């Protein structure tokens with residue numbers, strides 16, 4: 001049975017976005033936000049004095065656009081940029097000129113197959129093959145060969161996506177950074193995520209005696225599981241209603 005946090009001032013909530021709060025769509029721009037989601041997150045964040053953060057591979061401006069009018073704390077680009085609800089965006093200075101080489105290799109692949117999609121996120125670059133699963137292996141080989149010759153970069157493999165990012169930042173470190181300062185500091189963290197990049201976050205949160213929840217199937221170090229995005233939303237609504245009755 002999945003525990004339900006009941007005291008809003010005791011908990012900090014870290015939520016992945018794609019595959020956790022929204023169903024993954026054919027292309028990154030095509031995700032559909034549940035109509036209740038922005039208000040639900042805003043109510044939770046308010047009850048927790050802002051100790052709720054989205055932790056995503058997307059940029060913060062995209063998360064803001066999807067969740068408007070809610071303005072939440074966000075770690076974007078796997079923690080390369082962060083923002084608390086009331087503040088401006090801070091970017092970690094990790095621009096890597098070598099990223100351009102990966103982008104060119106990816107662009108070459110996309111030019112030969114319109115089912116592939118290149119997503120340039122400035123500090124990272126991603127190649128999506130969700131619509132061309134038969135290309136997974138040769139895309140991986142091509143991208144891997146460019147990245148392995150460039151030690152400042154690392155390859156991230158998500159669900160139907162290959163992403164090149166600067167070494168040294170991940171969702172776990174993003175959560176650690178949030179946990180060092182108000183309003184997160186001293187609280188017990190919860191992390192909910194569905195993909196391999198969330199595992200860094202699960203490890204950090206397990207070490208802090210927090211609550212870790214994997215969405216969907218697959219190996220994980222998370223200690224609990226929810227089956228679907230719908231189940232995540234139901235659990236968050238229960239939490240909001242419990243917080244509301246506490247406040």
Ligand SMILES: [Mg+2]
Nearest residue numbers: 016018019195
């Ligand atoms: Mg995800």
